[in-house]
Amino acid sequence: MNTAPIIALPRVGGHLALDFANTAEWQDSQCQQDWLTDYSDLVQWSHGAGLLTLEQTNQSLSQAAGRPQEAAIVLERGRALRTAIHDLGVALAAGYPPPMAAVQVFEQELTPALGHLRVVFESSAWTWHTRPEDLDAMLWPIVWEAAQLFANSNLRHRLKCCPGEACGWLFVDTSRKGNRRWCSMEDCGNRHKARRYYHRHRPGEMKSSSRTIA
Numbered sequence: 374m375n376t377a378p379i380i381a382l383p384r385v386g387g388h389l390a391l392d393f394a395n396t397a398e399w400q401d402s403q404c405q406q407d408w409l410t411d412y413s414d415l416v417q418w419s420h421g422a423g424l425l426t427l428e429q430t431n432q433s434l435s436q437a438a439g440r441p442q443e444a445a446i447v448l449e450r451g452r453a454l455r456t457a458i459h460d461l462g463v464a465l466a467a468g469y470p471p472p473m474a475a476v477q478v479f480e481q482e483l484t485p486a487l488g489h490l491r492v493v494f495e496s497s498a499w500t501w502h503t504r505p506e507d508l509d510a511m512l513w514p515i516v517w518e519a520a521q522l523f524a525n526s527n528l529r530h531r532l533k534c535c536p537g538e539a540c541g542w543l544f545v546d547t548s549r550k551g552n553r554r555w556c557s558m559e560d561c562g563n564r565h566k567a568r569r570y571y572h573r574h575r576p577g578e579m580k581s582s583s584r585t586i587a
């Protein structure tokens with residue numbers, strides 16, 4: 374089992390919403406390995422993605438310490454949103470209609486998020502405006518970014534799902550030939566090559582190795 378912290382996860386999706394979906398590994402729509410194990414993971418990932426400033430990160434963590442039940446609900450909403458983004462992305466990549474359950478969860482998060490989104494100019498930089506008590510503030514830009522991705526035909530047509538075993542990571546294929554197959558050559562690409570080599574020389578079962586995380 375991989376115990377690397379969520380902040381060390383490679384961001385190979387080429388889009389914030391896909392990198393969020395890639396905080397788990399997937400077999401169909403079942404989460405196989407989850408890096409989003411508590412509310413602080415959600416906060417730390419969001420800080421790493423530039424959605425929360427350091428001050429907002431510290432505020433969220435201290436607010437959550439005093440309101441653990443609300444933080445747990447936000448974590449569950451984050452996980453449900455992540456599954457919805459993953460399932461919608463997989464359907465788009467395969468050319469299938471979007472699963473209705475995923476659409477429903479997605480819309481449940483998108484509608485209120487639109488009412489909250491504001492940007493303010495603070496400390497010489499543009500940031501998302503949040504109040505310290507908004508434990509779910511990071512979910513708003515995530516669902517907003519995902520909506521923009523799914524609604525953009527140029528990006529949507531380049532969406533792919535890695536076929537690596539129990540990977541299921543999504544990415545936007547920006548290669549010139551549009552022939553990128555793997556989330557990363559260092560991970561699933563190399564594992565596939567090693568497996569092919571092994572079977573050619575020693576037919577039989579080969580043990581899977583886990584993702585490379587620096």
Ligand SMILES: [Zn+2]
Nearest residue numbers: 535540556561
């Ligand atoms: Zn992969």
